[in-house]
Amino acid sequence: MPTIVVEVMPKAEILDPQGKAVAGALVRLDRSEFTSVRIGKRFELTVDGPITADLLAEARAIANDLLANTVIEDVIYVGEARGADGSQTAAEGA
């Protein structure tokens, strides 16, 4: 079924304790290629029919109203689910 993806990340200036914990674990496990880790949420909204511009606009409204706490989070992406190879069919930056 067609799926719209919404991605929400903590605002850059907000402390991300979970991300820091994972980054610390990576260092302890000698996997220090990565300088920092940030953790956010990924929503998949399934729709019955084709994905239209109206549906994308509705998904963005829902993302900002319900799915993200816009005080501490940013909606960074609203668009069709990516193919396995990373190609994106139709998308609008959030």
Place this chain on the structure above:
Amino acid sequence: MPTIVVEVMPKAEILDPQGKAVAGALVRLDRSEFTSVRIGKRFELTVDGPITADLLAEARAIANDLLANTVIEDVIYVGEARGADGSQTAAEGA
């Protein structure tokens, strides 16, 4: 800084109570365009230098070892962070 994105979603056959709760809230708010909602995690791993194939392979290993509980979750994507317009520069399906 160059960033590798790792996306983790609950396995399809696994019950997603959080997703169901959000889907229920959408119905109660008369926003019923979306038939189901699933919620996963999005990690951003920041690296100092350029993103190489080795780094992507390391990120995938870390994703499967540490970032996902592979009993109930799938790593669905490991690749460079998407540009704001949804275009993906270099990516490998997870």
